[in-house]
Amino acid sequence: MSGTYPAYCQLGYNVTETQAFSRPMPTTVTRFPPSPTGYLHIGGARTALFSWLHARQRGGRFLLRIEDTDRQRSTDTSVRAILDSMAWLELDYDEEPVFQSRRMDRYRQVIDRLLTSGWAYRCYCTKQDLEHMRKQQRARGEKPKYNGRCRVGQAPPTDAASVVRFKNPREGTVIVDDLIKGKIIIDNRELDDLIIARSDSTPTYNLTVVVDDMDMGITHVIRGDDHINNTPRQINILKALGADLPIYAHVPMILGEDGKRMSKRHGAVSVMQYREDGYLPHALLNYLIRLGWAHGDQEKFSRDQMLDMFDIRQVQRGAAVFSPEKLQWLNYEYIKAAAPAELLRHAREHFEHAGIDIEREEGVEGAVRLNQDRSKTLKELVERSLLFFRPPDHYDPKAANKHFTGGAAQILTELIDAFRDIDPWSAEHIHDCLHRIAERHGLGLGKIAQPVRVAVAGVAVSPPIDETLALLGKMQTLDRIQAALNFIAKGA
């Protein structure tokens, strides 16, 4: 056992001892293996969702593996971000996450086994040798590959550094019957002897993946199709190890609007960014499942429906372009349909961010109810609700110009008197009162409602004026109208 683990292993995630995985079972086992070099992005979230769904819908297990063999680039904040993102999306996994950095001994053991069984060999070629080799091959229009110079064991140069290469079969083909792409046939001659252990004896990606998938008893490997090229190599190693082959499903990538692979420059790509921007986790999940998969004309899926209807074999073979607009539409749909109390649970952090303590403020749920069908994000919901908790600190110049002019002052003055007599203070009574005054002046309701709206909200936008005032309360309403009157008088 190696004694030094990266800091994040001590973060409290209770990493289990290596090789404590429960073994062969007829059940489905899938996994999600992010490498903690950044945040969980939406592409990763989608493959995680597909894997989760595939396991859960057949009563199987879904495991998480942190691929942190690159100690240079792996960070514990990334691990935390990934785990937090998974939790936010409610993609729960069985067993504690497996950290590859803790399994080095196991990888070395497998490499030794491959070496002694003749499936691997030491290669003494230097990086310069390889670079030269590749340059020449490229010049000849060939695919750069290791030429197998050290494959036939010659006397090793004394204490020269060496790597370990897997002895890939030189003939025959590897057939992958992919659940999404269909049958893929690769000629072994296209493959070369890949490095499985670096000169510092640490294992490389293709080796660790194979060992872990084998040890974890993974039955279905669901991953991005950028891994298709790795698959035949991994299968060959698996075979050399005598392991059962998993079933593969390579899901297409998510592209940005320019058709290029999704990246930071396409705007928000991290799951946490969507959380901060006011998206509901289920809305994101719903968007993601529909990206590359469909069930007839249905657009909205509950969790149970996802579990019930999703079929990995039906996912589209081609890449899909991410559409922020459609995501936002879905988010809006879910915000609109949510029960106010439930919505509040998700909006809490956004209210708090705006300095509003939803425990202490009254009327938060009422504000949510009035604004939920006009907010595309939780952030917008909070912004629109703010007026109920704070008087306007200024009047929008455009709105004031338009609605505080003409007879506005006169009307507002009348309104104060009329409102004083309203009892009980209800939307219905306010509504009637506004109509009476409008009629008295022979004006449309707009001429009355807008000045009031600007007076209480500071802007020309709010939920229906009667309900807005009702929720705001009589005192606040009168105070704010009076303040507006003072403002108008001062300006005149």
Place this chain on the structure above:
RNA sequence: GCUCCCUUCGUCUAGUGGUUAGGACGCCGGCCUCUCACGUCGGUAACAGGGGUUCGAGUCCCCUAGGGAGCGCCA
């Protein structure tokens, strides 16, 4: 360059040999209306191209073009 993957409205997709090629997002327009929204009605727009097979092809086969990924002592 080589290997692999992919190709229906701008975008996400339905389609499984016979359809006016459907839905959704977006966009445009009408209605509704106290603002913003909602809602509602309608509109816009696609089978990459070319050959076959077939009575009949978006659906099957081949080729071309275009796009993507990989070709590391990264994962």
